[in-house]
Amino acid sequence: MxxxxxxxxxxxxxxxxxxxxxxxxxxxxxxxxxxxxxxxxxxxxxxxxxxxxxxxxxxxxxxxxxxxxxxxxxxxxxxxxxxxxxxxxxxxxxxxxxxxxxxxxxxxxxxxxxxxxxxxxxxxxxxxxxxxxxxxxxxxxxxxxxxxxxxxxxxxxxxxxxxxxxxxxxxxxxxxxxxxxxxxxxxxxMLHENIRTFATLQPFGGKELTLTGNRALDQCVELMQANLEEPLRISELVALLGISERSLERHFRTHFHTTPNAYYRELRLNHANTLLLKTAMSVRDVGLACGFPNGFSSLFRRHFGVTPMSLRKNGNLAAYSN
CATH class of the missing domain: 3.40.50.880 (Class I glutamine amidotransferase (GATase) domain)
Known part of the structure; x- marks a missing residue:
């Protein structure tokens, strides 16, 4: 009714x-x-x-x-x-x-x-x-x-x-x-094909993530997302998934055009970006929270083209610019 x-x-x-x-x-x-x-x-x-x-x-x-x-x-x-x-x-x-x-x-x-x-x-x-x-x-x-x-x-x-x-x-x-x-x-x-229910899990935060339809690959991404602060080694990931490192590498190159290590590193750097802009955590603590005990600032600058401190200082201003 x-x-x-x-x-x-x-x-x-x-x-x-x-x-x-x-x-x-x-x-x-x-x-x-x-x-x-x-x-x-x-x-x-x-x-x-x-x-x-x-x-x-x-x-x-x-x-x-x-x-x-x-x-x-x-x-x-x-x-x-x-x-x-x-x-x-x-x-x-x-x-x-x-x-x-x-x-x-x-x-x-x-x-x-x-x-x-x-x-x-x-x-x-x-x-x-x-x-x-x-x-x-x-x-x-x-x-x-x-x-x-x-x-x-x-x-x-x-x-x-x-x-x-x-x-x-x-x-x-x-x-x-x-x-x-x-x-x-x-x-x-609106070209909105499927109306998702309230209980549908968010594509990133959800614990039953489906990105590719490839079960092993989706489980691998879920494990990566759940272990950003203390990253798992690739050998640990494949052991949990029950596949070979070569097979995992092939899955990532087929679906994401990158390697498992590069994908995992980018997930952690993207999370660091969020923490820098939305928290008052120190740059060092952000690095640690994203699994980078050493060399965080250099890796961040290489990926984003800006240092963590510069991003924090200018991030809000840049977000308003065209």
């Missing part, structure tokens, strides 16, 4: 400078197409920020917003991610409670979800966030073990990995108010 909410359904979108454009566009375009498909205004929406005015995303695009309402009346409220887990504008416990008091469904995406998790003090399986943010929560010592699902609903707040999973989340929301055929049409217009 569809929810008996009188149309139009009000959707508030809360954002701050540095918001994730992918998430905003997923929400707006799917709601807009839903109205088009049904030939009526099922949904209406408004963009809000703490003080109102133009808000700029990481891609350098400005969006006009209105100030937060002290007494909201929306049916749904989305809080967008920010790309900066420390952005003070993401601390919205007061606003979240106001929306809950008004009976709205509160939906927190990526960094907004991780900020809520950090401020409530514990990671639980009833909350999720983007795997990059989960890594930051773990590094900062937030207790507990959280979910790597795309979306988690604890009955009061919906948390999500955000990014591309926002499409799946909004399509599920549409399913509460539109016919199955209408939702399928919206998905078809």
């Amino acid at each position: 569809k929810d008996m909410i009188q149309h139009p359904i009000q959707v508030d979108i809360l954002m701050s400078d540095g918001f994730v454009l992918t998430e905003l566009s997923a929400i707006l375009e799917l709601l807009r197409i839903a109205n088009r498909v049904t030939a009526r205004q099922v949904f209406r929406w408004q963009n809000l920020s703490r003080h109102g005015g133009d808000i700029r995303c990481r891609a350098g695009i400005d969006v006009a917003t209105q100030p937060f309402h002290p007494k909201p009346s929306a049916h749904y409220v989305f809080v967008l991610g920010n790309s900066d887990p420390d952005a003070k504008e993401l601390s919205l416990q007061k606003e979240i409670k106001a929306y809950q008091w008004a009976g709205a469904r509160v939906i927190l995406l990526s960094e907004a979800a991780s900020r809520h998790i950090a401020e409530t003090g514990e990671q639980t399986m009833s909350h999720t966030t983007h795997w990059e943010n989960r890594a930051v929560l773990n590094e900062r010592g937030t207790p507990g073990v959280g979910s790597y699902a795309l979306v988690a609903d604890d009955g009061r707040i919906i948390t999500s990995a955000g990014m591309g999973s926002t499409h799946d989340l909004v399509l599920a929301l549409l399913g509460s108010h539109l016919s199955a055929a209408s939702v399928a049409t919206v998905a078809d217009i």
Whole structure:
């Protein structure tokens, strides 16, 4: 049975400078197409920020917003991610409670979800966030073990990995108010072939990763991802997988056009990139956390063309540039 909410359904979108454009566009375009498909205004929406005015995303695009309402009346409220887990504008416990008091469904995406998790003090399986943010929560010592699902609903707040999973989340929301055929049409217009369920694991953080359809190769990548701080030797990997080193090398060259060692090293360097930009860990500690007890800065510069310190100093500024 569809929810008996009188149309139009009000959707508030809360954002701050540095918001994730992918998430905003997923929400707006799917709601807009839903109205088009049904030939009526099922949904209406408004963009809000703490003080109102133009808000700029990481891609350098400005969006006009209105100030937060002290007494909201929306049916749904989305809080967008920010790309900066420390952005003070993401601390919205007061606003979240106001929306809950008004009976709205509160939906927190990526960094907004991780900020809520950090401020409530514990990671639980009833909350999720983007795997990059989960890594930051773990590094900062937030207790507990959280979910790597795309979306988690604890009955009061919906948390999500955000990014591309926002499409799946909004399509599920549409399913509460539109016919199955209408939702399928919206998905078809977006060329979104498969609507993933909330419980679907994130492609990186998920423990049942499928990248290639090659069982041994997928298991190898999973083992690599699970052992970034203390990397396994290739001999240990093949022993766990039950294949030869030559076979593993052939699989990597066929599917990824690289060697197992090079792939593993790049995974660890990419993780180091995330920690440098999203934590206050020292460069040495980042290197250790990614399995580089020696020579980390040189390897990082060779791969990214910039030193770890330069990346940390200029990373946020570069993210705003074209």
